[in-house]
Amino acid sequence: MSIIYGRRVRLRGTERSDLEKFVVWVNDPEVTAGLTLFLPMSSVDEEKWFEGAMQRPQEEKPLTIDMKDGTDWRLIGNSGFFGFDWVVRSAEVGIMIGDKTVWNQGYGSEAMSLLLRHGFKTLNLNRIFLRVYADNKRAIRAYEKVGFVHEGRMRQAVYKQGVYSDLLYMSVLREEWNAMTKEN
Numbered sequence: 224m225s226i227i228y229g230r231r232v233r234l235r236g237t238e239r240s241d242l243e244k245f246v247v248w249v250n251d252p253e254v255t256a257g258l259t260l261f262l263p264m265s266s267v268d269e270e271k272w273f274e275g276a277m278q279r280p281q282e283e284k285p286l287t288i289d290m291k292d293g294t295d296w297r298l299i300g301n302s303g304f305f306g307f308d309w310v311v312r313s314a315e316v317g318i319m320i321g322d323k324t325v326w327n328q329g330y331g332s333e334a335m336s337l338l339l340r341h342g343f344k345t346l347n348l349n350r351i352f353l354r355v356y357a358d359n360k361r362a363i364r365a366y367e368k369v370g371f372v373h374e375g376r377m378r379q380a381v382y383k384q385g386v387y388s389d390l391l392y393m394s395v396l397r398e399e400w401n402a403m404t405k406e407n
């Protein structure tokens with residue numbers, strides 16, 4: 224798989240050298256508020272995650288997100304597909320822009336639109352879905368912007384910081400993505 228380029232963002236294979244930043248991000252309560260991660264993670268935990276991730280099938284390996292920074296690329300996050308069902312041609316997608324200084328500047332939605340293109344055009348998926356906490360308004364907005372449709376709500380399926388909240392399911396179907404991008 225070669226690097227996936229967008230206008231301001233690219234997705235590439237995750238390197239061991241990315242882990243130094245990842246471990247900072249996955250210990251930042253503002254970042255993990257939207258993630259299933261909630262316990263402190265050490266650099267050893269992060270190494271173990273990386274070693275495990277490198278054993279997964281190629282299409283399930285994490286994709287590091289870089290943003291264009293002048294003529295260079297700067298690491299800002301991580302993403303990936305998992306839970307593939309090759310009969311249904313469905314998979315789940317996840318994303319983290321760990322660098323908070325670039326939130327709300329369109330990088331997350333651009334990365335997600337690249338993931339959709341990759342999922343539909345390269346992996347030939349028919350359905351791409353995600354789960355998001357109902358209180359993660361920034362994420363929900365970013366997903367709506369690139370065409371994710373709300374499809375369900377699991378009530379009180381999340382417990383964080385002593386509070387139960389709802390979990391939303393959102394998805395994009397191939398036919399919707401084709402209509403949106405006018406590509407067939």
Ligand SMILES: CC(C)(COP(=O)(O)OP(=O)(O)OC[C@H]1O[C@@H](n2cnc3c(N)ncnc32)[C@H](O)[C@@H]1OP(=O)(O)O)[C@@H](O)C(=O)NCCC(=O)NCCS
Binds near residue numbers: 327328360368
């Ligand atoms: C969720 C995430 C990927 C979004 O990336 P991003 O680059 O910040 O998002 P974008 O700038 O592309 O889009 C965010 C949108 O939400 C809007 N937004 C921000 N805060 C909001 C709020 N409280 N209510 C409603 N909309 C909000 C922004 O204005 C923007 O919309 P606009 O372009 O129409 O103005 C990123 O913030 C992130 O990784 N957060 C931490 C980890 C996480 O929560 N991951 C998702 C798990 S499901």
